[in-house]
Amino acid sequence: MLSKEVLEKGNDALGEILLASQSCTNENVLDGAVKAKAGLDDDAKKVLDYIHSLPPVYNFEPEYTRRYRENPFEHDDVKGITKQDISIPCDGHELAARVYRPAINHGTNQETEHETAKPALIYFHGGGFVLGSIDSYDKMLSQLCLQSNLVVISVAYRLAPETVFPGAVEDTQEATDWIAKNATSLGLDLSRIAIGGDSAGANLATVYCHLNKHRQDFKAVLQLLIYPSILGNDSSPSRQEFTENLLLTKTLLKWFHDLYISTEQEKDPRFNVLQASDFTSVPPAFILTGGFDPLRDEGQMYADKLKQNGIAVKHSCYTDMFHGFINFGALQQAKDAVTECAFVLKTVMNIK
Numbered sequence: 001m002l003s004k005e006v007l008e009k010g011n012d013a014l015g016e017i018l019l020a021s022q023s024c025t026n027e028n029v030l031d032g033a034v035k036a037k038a039g040l041d042d043d044a045k046k047v048l049d050y051i052h053s054l055p056p057v058y059n060f061e062p063e064y065t066r067r068y069r070e071n072p073f074e075h076d077d078v079k080g081i082t083k084q085d086i087s088i089p090c091d092g093h094e095l096a097a098r099v100y101r102p103a104i105n106h107g108t109n110q111e112t113e114h115e116t117a118k119p120a121l122i123y124f125h126g127g128g129f130v131l132g133s134i135d136s137y138d139k140m141l142s143q144l145c146l147q148s149n150l151v152v153i154s155v156a157y158r159l160a161p162e163t164v165f166p167g168a169v170e171d172t173q174e175a176t177d178w179i180a181k182n183a184t185s186l187g188l189d190l191s192r193i194a195i196g197g198d199s200a201g202a203n204l205a206t207v208y209c210h211l212n213k214h215r216q217d218f219k220a221v222l223q224l225l226i227y228p229s230i231l232g233n234d235s236s237p238s239r240q241e242f243t244e245n246l247l248l249t250k251t252l253l254k255w256f257h258d259l260y261i262s263t264e265q266e267k268d269p270r271f272n273v274l275q276a277s278d279f280t281s282v283p284p285a286f287i288l289t290g291g292f293d294p295l296r297d298e299g300q301m302y303a304d305k306l307k308q309n310g311i312a313v314k315h316s317c318y319t320d321m322f323h324g325f326i327n328f329g330a331l332q333q334a335k336d337a338v339t340e341c342a343f344v345l346k347t348v349m350n351i352k
Contacts, residue, residue, distance in 0.1 A: 024339070029333075034291055035292055040322065044292075044321060062130050074327075075139040075334070076329060080103050085098050101145070102151075118188060121195070122155065127200060150192075155176075161260075165262075169208075173212075195223060197224075198324075202228035207270050210276055214281060223282070227295050232257075243294070282306070284313065285302075287315045293322060299317075316337075
């Protein structure tokens with residue numbers, strides 16, 4: 001449990017805990033958004049070479065890519081957790097979700113049971129609001145569940161072009177509210193629920209925190225943001241520098257956003273978060289970025305904006321990595337990133 005003192009002091013006390021958590025020991029991980037002078041990691045280049053040997057995803061209908069594109073560089077399978085697929089009721093539809101729970105083994109008989117009132121992370125996957133699924137994030141989140149010893153709930157929000165903006169925002173709102181409302185039956189500690197995601201999913205997590213920052217019934221204890229997409233269609237130095245030959249290219253980014261949102265809506269702060277007028281009162285944040293990522297600088301921009309408004313932020317830039325790297329478990333940096341996320345979650349939520 002979070003201590004009584006931390007609960008009473010709120011953001012300030014959590015911020016002290018967050019900033020006290022250890023950084024990754026990888027020498028290429030820094031606390032500022034920069035790229036490694038030596039360039040991309042050699043193993044990262046091999047992953048990208050494989051990706052570039054395939055036809056680009058925008059040559060196909062999104063449904064085809066969702067169904068048939070696979071990742072041969074996945075994280076290892078894990079034992080010691082359980083998975084449960086559930087449905088979350090929303091207005092006029094349901095969302096699939098997967099609940100990952102750490103198992104507790106007692107003695108030599110390997111009996112498994114669950115503690116009640118566990119801390120949790122609600123996670124929204126990346127994929128440009130168009131791709132990604134519960135299954136494509138299954139092994140990474142299994143690792144995160146095991147290493148953090150908290151419940152992870154992966155939510156499959158509706159994707160574009162079948163559902164356009166603000167459908168994913170509405171799904172994030174309804175799904176998170178449902179989880180919070182049903183925390184007791186789900187065995188969750190309402191005072192220790194974080195919200196997070198990567199890329200487009202991190203966008204949705206930040207938007208939820210901004211839209212709900214003044215609520216009294218439930219507030220996320222932490223934003224876990226992995227290379228967040230929060231600049232909409234505006235530009236940045238890293239977006240100008242990294243336009244091709246990576247996982248996320250200028251063409252792919254445009255394809256994603258053209259399918260998700262109209263030009264008339266692109267300044268909406270529920271998409272372009274940096275257009276928001278007030279950055280106070282949101283939860284503390286852990287932000288993870290990649291040095292060779294077009295979205296690198298907006299992660300730094302968001303960290304700076306939060307700090308300027310008194311919000312505690314911990315930022316780790318994996319300087320020799322590309323956008324999307326955390327899903328490629330064959331990379332040591334992906335393993336390190338999952339471990340760092342787990343450590344931050346455990347530290348903030350006082351998990352032993």
